[in-house]
Amino acid sequence: MIAGLGPKKGHKLEDMGKDADGHFEGYERLFKKAQKKVEQKHFRDRKALMYFEKQRKKMQRQMGQDPYLDTPG
Secondary structure, eight states: OHHHHOHHHHHHHHHHHHHTTTOOTTOHHHHHHHHHHHHHHHHHHHHHHHHHHHHHHHHHHHTTOOTTTSOOO
């Protein structure tokens, strides 16, 4: 919840959850909103990683290296 809604709202909901004995009826929209934000961030991160990977392979080809055989690791 903190990653999706921010620390202020996340901690507020955490405190509410402690008082509510784990019952979160009526908060489905907040959970979905937080989940969607986290998934969007992960999608952007994966997209950026794919772009950097493509650039790395392109640079290795320009240097005359095989992007699959000459990769350290």
